[in-house]
Amino acid sequence: MPDLIDGSENVSVHGIFNWILLLAIFSVITVIGNYLGYKHPISDSLVGMGILSLITLIGVWLERELPFNVSSILYISIIGIIVAFPGMPTSKIVLYYVSKIELLSIVTVFLAYVGIGMGKSWDEFKALGWKAIVVTVLVIAATYYGAAIVAHIVLVLSGVPAV
Amino acid sequence: MLCGECVLIPNKDNDGQVEHIYREKTDKRILRKNPWRDYRLHGTVLILVIIAELIGTQKIPLTGDVAITIMPLIYTIVLGLVFYLAKPITWIQRKQARIAEGAMMLFIGVLIAKLAVSSGQSISLIFDMGPALILQELGHLATILILPVALLLGFKEEAIGMTNSIGREPNVAVVVDKYGFNSPESRGVFAIFIIGTVIGTIFISFLVTFSLSFLPLHPYAFAMASGVGSASMNAAAIGPTLAAFPGLESQIEAFAGFSNLLSFCVGIYIVIFVALPLTERMYKWLEPKIGKDSVVKKEDE
Structure with missing residues (x-):
């Protein structure tokens, strides 16, 4: 180098x-x-x-x-x-x-x-493999539920009626 | 030319503050090699972009509500990769890849500038929309709970890039800017980005459909959660949500839209200041306890 x-x-x-x-x-x-x-x-x-x-x-x-x-x-x-x-x-x-x-x-x-x-660095990427798919799915689900649950708690605490 | 991967180890001692070791390397590339002169690279990128935009966004319907959306950005990243790997294409080689890397570090700035302008524009909206919308951004930190799973699956530093956030464009920019292109962290976030782009839309529409029938949450909470990912993920998530709460269409769309906007502009600051440092700390604490053998073979060491 x-x-x-x-x-x-x-x-x-x-x-x-x-x-x-x-x-x-x-x-x-x-x-x-x-x-x-x-x-x-x-x-x-x-x-x-x-x-x-x-x-x-x-x-x-x-x-x-x-x-x-x-x-x-x-x-x-x-x-x-x-x-x-x-x-x-x-x-x-x-x-x-x-x-x-x-x-x-x-x-x-x-x-x-x-x-x-x-x-x-394609070889390093290939090594991540199916396990990366598992992590991706979990990460998306965690973000969705994290956002939904925090928003729900704040909405309930601030008294927004659930319509 | 031998050392693509070995200069990029972040300084582990100074507690979260990664020095920009790779920065000098990028600078060198930009300063010395007149990277703008590589017409092979830029010409190829132009052709890729033209091809991608001409094909345009394609929707492949699966069931009534669910469709896979493939956007031009998928074509360019895949074609770029194919052009590098394909044997007959002799004008995109290691040299071009190195220049692309160096140039990309600069282009992250343009992406961030666009997001910053959108943030500035909507700053008053953010204050008007109430605390739920801002605080739910902190809910995105839940991705860090996946870090132990990633470690158990045998990921090392890749796990930091994978689990600090949902891995959309702004998160990719932040991680690459912090760790450098050739770091394991960046490979992790790229993996999540690419897989998420391919399966994210379809996965979230199933996830939302499933959650709506099992979780008794506030309709607006579902609406805001729809905005966590990319625009097409947002669209996929909002469909079933609208169907589940008839009569609230405009509110749900507004909350989902603002949440999506916030994920992109405010979200990156949460990643920079909270999520990444937190993920790094968790990694340092957990990795010695539950870390497995790396899935990626170390070449040097």
Whole structure:
């Protein structure tokens, strides 16, 4: 792993340039999928992906620049919530364009990369086998019953009539 | 190129705080190798996406209410895998897979940004809808009860990825971001995600039909529980619920819809701050007691 040994390379202009280009490629593919799948206008979707890419870029940059051991997911979430918060001057425009991007369009492209990446560790996946199916079924059931029972208790305690 | 799997062991000593060891590796890949230049990879992804969207969502009806829904996202992940594994396709190799991994870590951000914008938009709704809707999100922590079962079945760190949540898209993003793509935890959450996408919809419709006749719970509780998983799982769960409580259609749909929205936006923060640390702690405590031999053969060690 010669490309890993020398450790501390700072995020250079070069790195940010790479991020921007990757996000641009991702945006274009997503917009095409979004158009084919949901018929959202291409120009509006491009602006929407531009906004999401910018939020992402600021988030990953902050993670590497700020001294806290915090994942970029949190920075991205905070920025995203703030710019869309009702009453913020940005909220109208952000909501208009970002609503043109379907979550499923993003996920569809994202999972194409995941599929190709997973190929590399396919043998480990195969080893999980039928046991993983058992766990999946139990996990779904546990989530369903957990949510239903907690909701039931809260509803009864707060006196919502059972109709 | 030999070391795909060995750099990703989270630091076990610092109590839940996993250092982003893999982050440097991802950064290296993004910084050094000009990943945008690999037109083979991105071109292939574009073609996969076009194929997937053109096929579109397919519904295969089984019985009156129950249907299997196959969405484009299933086609892309399966086709991506097939493209890597298929011998005749020579332009998607290990190098492309490594770039895909590195790029994917960045693209998680876009997914999260979209969810965050939806959260910001609906933040007032969340306060209006009352405590039941928010607290039932904590009910999702029940998945951690499955951890002992996963351990008894012979899973190791995979179990952390498998049982911290219901393993939908946002949960996958959180786990991969925390542990890195090539970690056992991520393999666990991917397994739950893929199996859940394939059988989740049909399983939950049976589960709901069964539960409605046996459990005397509040109709709104059933409604909120319908929203725990993906949109198609929500749709599958809501059908039998609506049929069981005639006259409450609009309330049930509203509660299910908000609950589904919350599962996706608020749910991920519960996973980050509560579910994952809790699952890790449970794992550390339980694994030495009931852990079996790993189902996955260790290659290095």
